[in-house]
Amino acid sequence: MKQKKGIISGSADYKWFCRLPKRKLSKYSGEWIALKNKKILSNGHDFKKVIEEARKMVKEPILVRIPNNKEILIL
């Protein structure tokens, strides 16, 4: 995460993720994705497999669950 004089903004990976186009996100509908260095390292419905695969590539992958694009979230 970037930090300057008490102001935190997201990391480069965070900004990259937030700007991923909707059609790209919908490819991973309902799945976990592991990412790092602006790349998706692994994806799937099984969190354990996704993180194991990603940890073979990087030490601390970032995990995000993508909502199913056919559902409206009321959390």
Place this chain on the structure above:
Amino acid sequence: MTRAVFEYDKDNRPRAEIIIQNGKHKLHLFPVIDSGADITMIPKDVGEDLRLEPPRKKEIEEIIGVGGVVKCVRRNIKIEIGDYHFFLNSGWLFEDEGFALLGRDVFERFDILFKQSPHKKIILDSDKKAFGF
């Protein structure tokens, strides 16, 4: 004073960037910020990866959501937002997959301003007079 500026993803979900930690186990996540959730929630597999202590029967609570009733246990978890750290007695959905959600227990620590349109920003401010309210 700590101010965090986060964004919406392209599905219009307000996302934070946090590191959650239980002892030496930690995970880097982009959870959804959910003003409707009473507490911060952690899905089953995330809690297992953090090696949270397995639930004991007497600890189990029921959480009521729009989708029905789910079971959870409270676990004290460290949350890092930049260099701002705090502990939260979060709900671990030990049986269910779901979403990592930052709930209103986080809102007690910050003033939070959602600007979905047109700026697509969420501002979390630990100086509770920052927005002049």
